[in-house]
Amino acid sequence: MSLVLRNLQRAVPLRRVPLRQRMEMVRSILGVQKFDLGIICVDNKSIQHINRMYREKNIPTDVLSFPYHENMKAGEIPQPDCPDDYNLGDIFLGVEYIFQQCKENEDYYDILTVTATHGLCHLLGFTHSTEASWQKLLLLSVSFTLRAACCHSLCTSAGHP
16 A cells, blocks of 8 residues: 655755655565555644644654554554555654754664654554653664665665665
């Protein structure tokens, strides 16, 4: 199914192709490439507004996830009953916030991919209510992202797009 990637901000330059390629690889690794997924890139003002509306936190953040399927167990792949249910949900990336948090030696697109993968994990039922569970989910997100990067490198060096 489709990955819809929208850039609704102008605060930070964003090339969608690298993020799309990396997220397609992550979706494949997670076995959810048959599901629709929306990734919406927004600025600080927009992500703060959404965060205030849905989480009652009046601050910008890096990622907010809105799952299509509710009450998923962590890591569970949805079992749709009809074609309309082949949807994971939407991920809002606060790309301006993410850019501001990047360290000097970090690759912006690597951080975007890890953050989007973190959001995707939320759509698949993973949660974190403590610092320890957040760290565990971050490591899981990084692991999936690294696997996707390795797969992309192998495909590219083998002459595949």
